[in-house]
Amino acid sequence: MSVPGPEGAVDEPGTREPAWWARAARPDRPPLPRALMVRAALGMALPLFAGLLLDRLDLGVFAALGAMHATMNDRVEPTRLRAPRIAAALSASTLGMLVGAALQHHGAGALAAGLALTALAFASGAVSATGPRGSSAGMLLLVSASLGGGMALPDPWWTGAAMLPVGAALVVLLGLRYRVRPATDPRNRALADAYRALGATLADLGTPRGADSRRLLTARLNQVQDLLPHTRPGRPESDRRRRLRRMYEAALGATEAATGLLWARRKVPPEVAAFPEALARAVTGGPLPGYPAWQPGTPALKALDSALRAAAATVAGEDVRLGTAPVPPPDPWRLRARLLSPVSVRYGLRVALCIAVAEAATAGIPLSRSYWVPMTVAFVLKPDLGSVFLRAVSRAVGTVLGIAVTAVLLALTTDPWALAVAVSLCVALLPYSTAAHYGLNTAVMTPVALILVQLGGESGTSVFWPRVLDTVLASAIVLVFGYLLWPERPPHRIEPRLVDAAGALREYLASVVEERPAPVSEVWLRRSAYRALAHARQEVAQGLAEPPPAGRLAEQWVPATAALERLSGAVAAYAAQIRYGGHVPEPAEAARVFAALDHLTDAARAHRPPTGPAAGPTTPHDPARSALTRAADELDALLDRPAG
Structure with a gap:
């Protein structure tokens, strides 16, 4: 069974699970914030x-x-x-x-x-x-x-x-x-770290390190998002802040493409994996890099090529179409x-x-x-x-x-x-x-x-x-x-987070397959889904650091968390198949995933962890086959539902 590692990451199957007290006593090793x-x-x-x-x-x-x-x-x-x-x-x-x-x-x-x-x-x-x-x-x-x-x-x-x-x-x-220079601006440094994490994710595609690299990338993007102030309707935005925001949005698009490749277990050439590191240096004032020469052959690889080209143009200061809607301002009634x-x-x-x-x-x-x-x-x-x-x-x-x-x-x-x-x-x-x-x-x-x-x-x-x-x-x-004596025990903390993550993934998938009357950004919905998944992983990791029975109950939700993470990658790959591979969305495919997500949500609300197998893919995905169908098969197996 896959288990969360030190950062709440789900490791590859076959790794030995540390005892709960070992997780509890193990400190992190953050850099010195001088x-x-x-x-x-x-x-x-x-x-x-x-x-x-x-x-x-x-x-x-x-x-x-x-x-x-x-x-x-x-x-x-x-x-x-x-x-x-x-x-x-x-x-x-x-x-x-x-x-x-x-x-x-x-x-x-x-x-x-x-x-x-x-x-x-x-x-x-x-x-x-x-x-x-x-x-x-x-x-x-x-x-x-x-x-x-x-x-x-x-x-x-x-x-x-x-x-x-x-x-x-x-x-x-x-x-x-x-006096803030690009090399010392915390926002530029955080964005550069996000591009470096993107490069590490591309380098680790198809390896056991891929999932952990993508989780680090998610954390880096969360940090940049928290550093960027919300845009206010009717208020002018400085050129510097607008450029920073667009570089961040370009990184989101590249991350979506990388997530689809991670799920499909497709590698990229080393020079392509190294390109985000060169972009990171350019973000903090370094020279602009040249784009590597390569020929992408699958829809997922074409999606990455398009996203990296857009990121390169944005870092160079060009005004390119990114296909992302601006982040909505905070709702004053939300608090x-x-x-x-x-x-x-x-x-x-x-x-x-x-x-x-x-x-x-x-x-x-x-x-x-x-x-x-x-x-x-x-x-x-x-x-x-x-x-x-x-x-x-x-x-x-x-x-x-x-x-x-x-x-x-x-x-x-x-x-x-x-x-x-x-x-x-x-x-x-x-x-x-x-x-x-x-x-x-x-x-x-x-x-x-x-x-x-x-x-x-x-x-x-x-x-x-x-x-x-x-x-x-x-x-x-x-x-x-x-x-x-308090009713809100670890399973009751984990399950609401999983419900939120499943709902966010549902919205993300709906934006890919359904016609919307108003423009909705798939990238921002994917961002919301990954933040919700990060919160769910955090709750699982906290539960696993507690003694039985709390730790055992939290462990039962690990496969569902891993399955939802892989589903997010499958949806990214499916979006690439539609956008770059000419795939026509089929309502039955999405309906299967929606039904599985509803079933998982009902199980979480009823405190019933799924008992089926949750084995992730071990071979590259066939681009001729729908990514959503493969994801639906995995969810049905996890939930012990008949396939199809």
Whole structure:
């Protein structure tokens, strides 16, 4: 059986499946984000140094806390994207700090404080479920409210919250670029990486590495899409941004053609596979490459030839017809709809239940600085950080390691200047540790939080070791009330994603075979389908990192995920057969695939993983045969349905 690999990729059949604990413990190896690390260190150090120099370290600690929250949401991207991302997170953080500080300042009792924090937890969870930005904002809303209710407050009490945006603004200013060249523009570099990934996919066609290369290509295209701002109707677009967008759209067309070749297991000449690498160099200011001389012989190869020629012309600055519609602008009602959706409401109730239990537990158990318990719950329940089980365990282990590091550091020195330098160095590691492993991230973040608390007024290591008890208690609450007893277990997370992916593929196929009254871009529908498939793969990988029975249940959905991925390639190949091979769409072919997708959707909603074989093709596809028929045969076998 095929199984997801380290990135959630589905490996070739016959590979040995690692144990769930091996997947859970294995860290990623991201590249060092040097620019982010430097900004993080300076953003933490400057407020603390200013507080020490002005004898207002209490305010410097809160400004440094705001800088850390900004660092957690910082990216290597244009300021027009960085600033709104950080502003949304810090707005929530500031609001949470004001609420928590107000409760502490007015001496709210345990019941009133618990009810207020539980209500805030519901809002935090609902916002968190709306997307990546909502996830960060929702988590910081609850984390800051917990900190505001327990940290030593400056005088007057509200100035701590006011200093959070000051530290965040410093991080934004440190990342400003006054002169951006093509070689250093994050968007150009991301686009160049996408073209390089396209070249790797072409080079790996017909090999066991092909599927993983295509998944990396999908991730690179997702990154470029996130960096490009939406076009606004009626607003002029600069020539530079328009060219960048068109180069990206050309890469999408070439990716669609490469996906069809990957499914058909057709190789291309080495000089053709190397051509996207030459385009990548041209995107970042290098010379324009010459197009290789070759003679494509099948519809899929002709589709690639046409797409690569269009990409070359677009990179050269020519105005060519790409056949892609512009990305639609974001719907202002979409966020409101997501915020009121059943998913958001359920997640809000999930977080509120865990916080209510945490508040009841801390009220009944004499804990010093009990704000650590709800703060830990907020971190563990952040919805886009992976498996809740893995996060809870990693949080406990990482906290123990982080406290040990802090204790050693404080045994060496308690000088505030030295501690300011130490905490700045720790914060510099956050951008890397966040991408590497949640446990490592916790081990790095724990000294930051404890040293900031130390600088804010606490002293000695005696108050630090109880944080282990707090963390274990919070992790146990999340495991029991947010995981074991909560109905939204891993299969229930995977199945909705598979339903979304099947629906997106249905739309993509419909755009290929059906006549539409309005122009619809097949490329953008394919993009939507692949993003949905990426989310489904991510949920499968997270489920596989959990112990049985959750891991076994997630494993049962691996064949369906792999089959949907191959179906997307079959639809791309089918589109090439229609466009370049003169194939006439047959309604019966599409009807079989639509019926199979409906059957798979019904099975997912009924929590019934398919049990049939899901063997992918092992030989090149015959171009005279319909790609859709072959895909329908595979789906029917997977779903144990009679063929035809």
